[in-house]
Amino acid sequence: MNKEWFVVYCKSREELRAQQNLENQGIHSFFPKICKEKMIRGKKTIVTQALFPNYLFIFISQDDRNFTRIRSTRGINDFVRFGKEIAIASPELIKHLQAICHSINDLKVDTSLRLKSGDKVEVLSGAFKGLAAIFSEQDGLQRSILLLNVLNQENKISFSNKDIKKLNR
CATH class of the missing domain: 2.30.30.30 (SH3 type barrels.)
Incomplete structure (x- = not known):
């Protein structure tokens, strides 16, 4: 089976719910998040933010034809498309995004x-x-x-x- 990374559009602020529901179905997904330091009520705190809000990358085979099941997964609106073609992300892009998120999120704040x-x-x-x-x-x-x-x-x-x-x- 030749698996590829597809991009799905999630409902607003339901990326984690969609990711959990996909995981329950045995589908691997990637939701790029970064940790940022922000001032909240006058105090510096570390918050996690979506790198691409409302978007999730899923790793499935085109042969599965589970697209209907994925589209009906709670938290997901639909696949991202360019015309009639479903958007596919290159494995190099995903590896690069994972490396970036990993390096940024590993920077711990020394209190x-x-x-x-x-x-x-x-x-x-x-x-x-x-x-x-x-x-x-x-x-x-x-x-x-x-x-x-x-x-x-x-x-x-x-x-x-x-x-x-x-x-x-």
């Missing part, structure tokens, strides 16, 4: 490097390069507010997170 209010940090670039400061608070996802002693006066200044590093005590 020991997270900054807390009062932590001592060093400025790595810019006009204040080499100066020590005190971490005050996050200023969005990309920036932080530091307390920097300039001319014997503490000033709150916003810095890019890539331009600061935590100092070991």
